[in-house]
Structures are given as C-alpha cells and as structure tokens.
Amino acid sequence: MPHIVVIGAGVTGLSSAIALQEKGYTVSIVAKDLPLPSEAIQTVHNLINYTSPWGGAHNRWIPPPLGSVREHEWSVTTFHRMHALSRSNAEAGITFMKGIEYIEAPGPEYADLTEQRARRELGMPGWRRLTKAEFPDERVKWGCEYDTWCVNPMVYCAFLLRRFVARGGKVVQGEVREVEEVWAMKLDLGKVDGMVNATGHGFGDKDMFVTRGQTCLVANTCDATVTRQNADGTWTFCVPRNFEGGTVIGGTKEPNDWNTEPSLEVREKLLSMFAATYPKILGEKREFQVIRDIVGRRPTRHGGPRIEVEETRPEEGKVGKVVVHAYGLGGRGYELSWGVAEEVLDLVEKSVPLQSKL
C-alpha cells in the first residue's frame, strides 16, 4: 500500500492520519510535539506553537452566510463522527451537551435563521431560537441553543494517537526542517509516497498569522457550553472539558499578538463577565476555583484554512512527490477536524491512488 507521512500530531494531523489509515494507506506520523497531559506542562512557553492542548474545545455552529459553506459542511461531518465516537468510545473525551449562544448586536444574517432551516437544511440538531425571557439581561438581543459536543483536548488527542498506533501506525517524534528530509526518511514502512503538511501554523506561508487567545481553566463544572458576543466585539464563553479537566472560561482573540504571558487583569475580567452571563457556573460555593491561565496561538490564515495539493516538480529521473497541505485551522481545528480529514483523504486518493503503488 502507498505510504503517507503526516507531519504534525495536533488534532488535524491525527484525524487525517486515521482517515488515511481507515481507507487502507500505510501511514506514519512525524511530529515535533505529541499529545501529553496538559496538566503536566509546567509553562505554556515551550509548547506555545502546538495549539491543540490550548483549545477549549467545543463545536459552535457558524452556518452560512455567517461562515463559509465549506467550513459548515466540515463541521456537520465532524459532528456526526464525534457523535459516533462518543457512543463507541467513552474514553475518547467527548461530551454531548447543549450549546447556548447570546448575541448583543446580531447582524442581519441572523434574521433568516429559522428552526426549520437550521435543523433541516443546515443539519444542526436540536436548534431552537431562545425567547427574550430566556436571555440573561436586556443587552442580549438574539439567542439560540442547539445540540453540540465538547472535548477534553489532550484526552481526545491521546485517544486518537492510541487508536492510530493500535491500528498499525508508526509515530516518530522529530522536527522536519526541509521537505526533502521526509522523502529520504526510513521509517520501516517502506519508501514515502506522499506527505500531509498538518503543521498547524505552516510557518513560511505569508497569509498565516497568529490569533492569541487567553483563557482561564477553572475546576467548576458546567452543564452547557455557553458563548456570548458582546456589542464591543469581545467574547465571553465557557467550554466544559469534563474527564476531570475542569472548564475553560474565555476568551480573547488578539490577531498578531505574540505575547506568551497571561494577564491577571484579563483573567479577572473573563471570569466576572462569564459569571454575570451564566451565574450557575459558580456552584454552591458562589466562586470560581481557578486552576491555571492558558495562552494559545490560533493558527489563522487570510482566506481560510489551506487544504490543497501541491505537486512537487519531479527531478530528472525521479517521480514527483505529493504534498497535501492541511494547516491554518485558526480557532476551529477541533470542530472542523473530521471534515478536513475527509478532504485530505480525498486529495491523497486523487494523487496517490491506493491501487497504484509507485
């Protein structure tokens, strides 16, 4: 079978590797950073460019025309796969719950979002418009709830990695500096026929930039994932991680901000904003139990994620090699993961068909 090397062991690389493996490809993963318990990471600095540990991570629907058709389709594909996984593998770290959204200044696009359209055409189960009486305060002008999922990121990524290895995948920890290195790799699984670039930030692509996010992990539990968009452009949200992982209270979105240090002032603001919107989070003790601050860099790209084939030019007497890029997932890597993985599989199949081992 053709041998595909996936560079990267974030949620994108792991999901893509499994999708390729399920189809019948021989797959290896080469990655600088591998899933590890986020509780064990002392400082965020050394792993700040590995975004997957720092996500929430929840699925928040962004249907067209609020978002792109392509991304919405990926999120629907991911939803179904997460649903099946949560049923078959309780240890995967996935929890299904209600998603609740409050918006202070909704754009005109929200007017067309009826229950009928949301559930039937857009595939968002359990979608319902909230009534005014259900809003937390009068600044909220629009709200909805729906069925959705959250993951505990490193429980989930470690599960994907184990599944990949249990099914015959090979994992090598290391940094790739030149694409040529990959073609020359000897990974016990035969020569390399294609590569997936799931490096997250795709450093070197001029369209890429980072969007800093500061959140705060608390021990409080919550029964729903709640998101509020304020009129001034700020956000307040919670993502219950479950599996003893606490709840993420967020969060900032700061384009091109490379600061690795969390701000205490921002932490206090995030916590008080969220408690004002969803007081239930405080529980019987009426307070937050802070575990730690989180700073992450969403690998963001002008024009959206790059999921695309690049055929490297064949040198004289050699066969051209195929690179499928899969990076730039920004703030949506988890919620788009299985849709992206299917797209990657599709692109690999077109360039390196299973039947025609080169």
Ligand SMILES: Cc1cc2nc3c(=O)[nH]c(=O)nc-3n(C[C@H](O)[C@H](O)[C@H](O)COP(=O)(O)OP(=O)(O)OC[C@H]3O[C@@H](n4cnc5c(N)ncnc54)[C@H](O)[C@@H]3O)c2cc1C
């Ligand atoms: C605060 C915050 C909150 C978020 N919340 C959510 C959320 O609720 N829902 C959601 O869907 N997403 C969320 N995200 C976004 C999500 O975390 C990212 O989109 C996702 O983790 C990106 O995954 P990735 O696999 O593409 O990249 P990464 O996780 O960064 O993985 C990249 C991989 O490539 C490896 N690598 C890079 N360069 C090389 C190299 N040269 N050689 C070898 N290996 C290399 C790395 O070591 C790593 O293994 C959030 C992000 C932040 C920061």
Ligand SMILES: *[C@@H]1O[C@H](CO)[C@@H](O)[C@H](O)[C@H]1NC(C)=O
């Ligand atoms: C993260 O990436 C940036 C940009 O390439 C680099 O300058 C920085 O050293 C990296 N940080 C770590 C901890 O790897």
Ligand SMILES: *[C@@H]1O[C@H](CO)[C@@H](O)[C@H](O)[C@H]1NC(C)=O
């Ligand atoms: C991944 O893509 C980026 C951007 O094009 C590039 O700089 C990097 O070298 C690629 N990495 C691999 C391993 O293909």
